[in-house]
Amino acid sequence: MNNPINKEPATKQPLRVLIVEDTEDDAWLLVRSLQRAGYELTYERVDTAEAMAAAMTEQVWDLVISDYSMPNFSAPAALAVLKESGLDIPFIVLSGNIGEETAVESMRAGAHDYVMKGNTARLLPAIDRELREAEGRRRRRRAEEELRESERRFRSIFLNAVAGMATLAADGSFLQVNPAFCKMFKYTEAELLGKTTFDITHPADIVLTRRLFSEAAAGQRQAVDYEKRFLCKDGETVWGHVANCWLFDDQRRVTFCVSLVHDITPHHKAQQEIRQLAYFDTLTGLPNRQLFRDRCRDVLERAGRNQVGLLVLDLDRFKGINDTFGHEVGDQLLKVVSERLTDCLQKGETLARLGPDEFALVLPQVDGPESFSLRAQKMLHCLAEPIELEQQPTYCSASVGLALYPTDSDNVDTLIKHAGIALHKAREQGTGSYRFYSPEMNLVTCQRLAMENRLRQALDRRELSLHYQPQIDLQSGRVIGMEALLRWDSAELGSIPPSRFIPLAEETGLILPIGEWVLETACKQARQWHQAGFHNLRMAVNISARQFKQADFIERLNHILQAADLDPEHLEVELTESIVMERSEDTLLTLTDLKVRGIKLAIDDFGTGYSMLSYLKYFPIDRIKIDRSFVRDITTNSDDAAITEAIVVMAHSLKLKVGAEGVETEGQLEFLRRCGCEEVQGYYFSRPQPAERAGLFLQRHFSGKAG
Ligand code: C2E
Ligand code: MG
Ligand code: MG
Numbered sequence: 126m127n128n129p130i131n132k133e134p135a136t137k138q139p140l141r142v143l144i145v146e147d148t149e150d151d152a153w154l155l156v157r158s159l160q161r162a163g164y165e166l167t168y169e170r171v172d173t174a175e176a177m178a179a180a181m182t183e184q185v186w187d188l189v190i191s192d193y194s195m196p197n198f199s200a201p202a203a204l205a206v207l208k209e210s211g212l213d214i215p216f217i218v219l220s221g222n223i224g225e226e227t228a229v230e231s232m233r234a235g236a237h238d239y240v241m242k243g244n245t246a247r248l249l250p251a252i253d254r255e256l257r258e259a260e261g262r263r264r265r266r267r268a269e270e271e272l273r274e275s276e277r278r279f280r281s282i283f284l285n286a287v288a289g290m291a292t293l294a295a296d297g298s299f300l301q302v303n304p305a306f307c308k309m310f311k312y313t314e315a316e317l318l319g320k321t322t323f324d325i326t327h328p329a330d331i332v333l334t335r336r337l338f339s340e341a342a343a344g345q346r347q348a349v350d351y352e353k354r355f356l357c358k359d360g361e362t363v364w365g366h367v368a369n370c371w372l373f374d375d376q377r378r379v380t381f382c383v384s385l386v387h388d389i390t391p392h393h394k395a396q397q398e399i400r401q402l403a404y405f406d407t408l409t410g411l412p413n414r415q416l417f418r419d420r421c422r423d424v425l426e427r428a429g430r431n432q433v434g435l436l437v438l439d440l441d442r443f444k445g446i447n448d449t450f451g452h453e454v455g456d457q458l459l460k461v462v463s464e465r466l467t468d469c470l471q472k473g474e475t476l477a478r479l480g481p482d483e484f485a486l487v488l489p490q491v492d493g494p495e496s497f498s499l500r501a502q503k504m505l506h507c508l509a510e511p512i513e514l515e516q517q518p519t520y521c522s523a524s525v526g527l528a529l530y531p532t533d534s535d536n537v538d539t540l541i542k543h544a545g546i547a548l549h550k551a552r553e554q555g556t557g558s559y560r561f562y563s564p565e566m567n568l569v570t571c572q573r574l575a576m577e578n579r580l581r582q583a584l585d586r587r588e589l590s591l592h593y594q595p596q597i598d599l600q601s602g603r604v605i606g607m608e609a610l611l612r613w614d615s616a617e618l619g620s621i622p623p624s625r626f627i628p629l630a631e632e633t634g635l636i637l638p639i640g641e642w643v644l645e646t647a648c649k650q651a652r653q654w655h656q657a658g659f660h661n662l663r664m665a666v667n668i669s670a671r672q673f674k675q676a677d678f679i680e681r682l683n684h685i686l687q688a689a690d691l692d693p694e695h696l697e698v699e700l701t702e703s704i705v706m707e708r709s710e711d712t713l714l715t716l717t718d719l720k721v722r723g724i725k726l727a728i729d730d731f732g733t734g735y736s737m738l739s740y741l742k743y744f745p746i747d748r749i750k751i752d753r754s755f756v757r758d759i760t761t762n763s764d765d766a767a768i769t770e771a772i773v774v775m776a777h778s779l780k781l782k783v784g785a786e787g788v789e790t791e792g793q794l795e796f797l798r799r800c801g802c803e804e805v806q807g808y809y810f811s812r813p814q815p816a817e818r819a820g821l822f823l824q825r826h827f828s829g830k831a832g
Contacts, residue, residue, distance in 0.1 A: 137165035145191035145203045147172040158245045173197050177206045186214050193220035204234045215255035289386035295379035297321040297338050309388050311358040327354030341371040364393040406478040409463035417477035421537045424489045433530035434488035434497045437544040441522045441556040443482035454514050465507045501525045501559040524551040525559035533562050546570050579615050591646050592813035596806045604826045606663035609647035610813045631669050640672040648689035659827050665697040670704045679718050697725035720745035742779050753787025760792040773800045
């Protein structure tokens with residue numbers, strides 16, 4: 126409620142008025158009425174153009190109230206001064222007596238209103254209104270200025286941004302593109318403005334991009350953040366990280382889309398490289414084991430009722446080629462092999478490199494074992510063509526193991542393992558063959574594994590022992606030597622023949638500690654027998670290739686002989702043909718070294734290998750032992766008889782002594798005697814027996830005739 130005593134409002138409104146008036150009294154009246162109306166007034170009176178112009182530059186005015194005509198000035202002239210200043214200040218003409226015409230005139234010249242002097246009732250609302258309108262105009266101007274500024278700012282960002290920026294219409298056509306956007310895709314601005322975003326999208330990502338735009342058009346999407354491929358003008362692919370934002374009008378129709386694109390191609394390439402390293406073999410570019418397992422898993426998951434084939438392929442002679450020609454050539458070979466195998470692939474099949482010379486293939490759909498084996502044959506066939514290595518045609522066969530899902534397993538790792546077991550079998554069968562997995566194979570493998578584990582513990586558990594078989598001089602009929610033969614009585618597996626566990630020991634390297642134990646035990650036993658009076662008794666010990674090839678074999682042997690206090694002359698080392706036939710420098714050196722030390726050398730199982738007797742003259746050998754298999758049939762098979770005779774004759778011509786093993790009958794013995802064979806051993810005289818029993822045999826036959 127207004128205060129009835131004091132009409133002036135409690136808080137006064139400041140008002141700065143420039144009064145254009147020649148009469149001081151009139152001006153005073155105006156000031157009074159404005160103050161009374163509640164304005165906190167600041168004012169100045171001017172009555173010439175110069176004074177007005179000066180006042181305008183000196184101070185800020187909210188309002189100009191001007192008399193119409195003055196001796197040296199007028200409202201139209203004052204309006205001209207105001208206009209000249211460029212300021213937007215409400216201008217009200219206040220005059221005593223002017224006609225309508227002049228009023229219209231002054232309005233036209235830019236006055237905002239026209240009021241008769243003394244008519245305060247009209248003046249005050251006019252001032253109020255004009256101030257309000259002026260404020261409105263000021264606000265509008267400020268807003269327009271701000272908008273212009275923001276547009277300028279946006280324009281500058283748009284033009285100078287490192288990121289690609291574009292605005293697009295709802296249908297994906299470009300409305301604006303910035304220089305970075307043009308540069309990214311190698312188009313000019315003009316070229317892009319005639320295109321849609323789909324025109325520069327990589328075909329692989331068009332469907333996705335279209336879906337996003339339709340979702341936005343349907344109002345289901347306002348923004349999206351994703352990675353996609355673009356196609357540049359020159360056909361190159363660019364990976365972009367895209368942030369799109371759609372703007373809508375009141376009817377929820379897309380007005381346009383703002384798109385921000387970053388080129389992430391280098392980042393993507395780096396990622397690809399990391400992926401390549403993690404999942405692909407660097408030499409051949411094929412998937413590695415890790416990726417192969419993933420792919421197989423996918424295949425099995427989608428297999429449904431299909432049969433899936435898993436094929437593992439291993440090169441037969443890769444190690445040899447690598448050793449002979451060197452690693453570079455080996456690598457070259459692997460590349461050719463991987464290319465040939467890749468050429469055999471059909472759609473959806475994955476070929477991988479699992480090991481140095483091991484490849485694997487998964488076939489998502491095979492029509493049973495027959496068609497699968499045809500594929501295996503085809504793969505083997507494509508490797509049959511010679512491969513040119515160092516200008517030489519090289520033959521590189523392979524072996525293949527096959528396993529089928531779901532028959533052989535429904536688990537990827539087991540399936541790969543089973544194909545590997547089948548591969549192992551195929552290799553045993555000979556080069557260039559393939560085998561299907563069968564559960565029996567697995568059993569054999571499991572048994573092998575179990576045996577290997579037991580064999581590792583056999584020495585510690587004292588399950589190994591030596592049996593001794595006498596060797597008899599045919600002329601005198603006396604025992605001149607003993608052959609130490611290894612026995613294994615496993616607590617769990619029972620008694621296992623050497624033919625079964627020695628190859629395993631060789632493969633696993635267990636033959637080294639075992640062989641050493643055999644030598645120690647045999648040498649000690651020989652020494653004991655010597656001390657028991659069986660002077661000069663020879664001890665024959667079988668030495669495996671792996672043992673013989675140890676760099677410090679001679680050293681170890683020496684050490685054992687010394688520890689046992691056994692004269693080296695009383696030790697005979699039995700080697701198989703294959704060791705000697707390698708004819709390597711090292712072999713010859715070791716053999717010579719043994720010879721120099723006085724150790725005897727015998728070639729065991731002679732005739733079973735591919736050796737030629739004439740080679741033996743290059744080696745310091747004392748004796749050959751004709752293999753049991755010839756002896757077995759000498760009385761019944763004329764070929765074997767002839768071979769045996771020939772071996773003896775030729776050995777004698779090389780000044781080698783000849784022994785025969787596996788003599789079981791009087792007839793065999795007679796035949797060998799006739800041939801001129803010097804020494805024999807076999808069940809006919811004695812089976813291999815534990816030391817104690819062999820000792821008894823010695824007592825009877827060391828000086829007396831055996832058999
Ligand atoms: P080997 O050195 O040729 O041994 C001769 C094999 O013939 C022995 O089999 C022996 O028991 C057997 N034998 C001897 N006389 C007769 C006979 O009249 N009739 C028949 N049917 N067989 C006879 P064993 O003990 O089973 O040994 C088999 C092979 O295992 C040996 O063949 C040898 O190559 C290897 N071996 C045995 N002990 C050792 C060893 O300590 N170290 C190495 N590295 N190999 C050994
Ligand atoms: Mg032997
Ligand atoms: Mg033998």
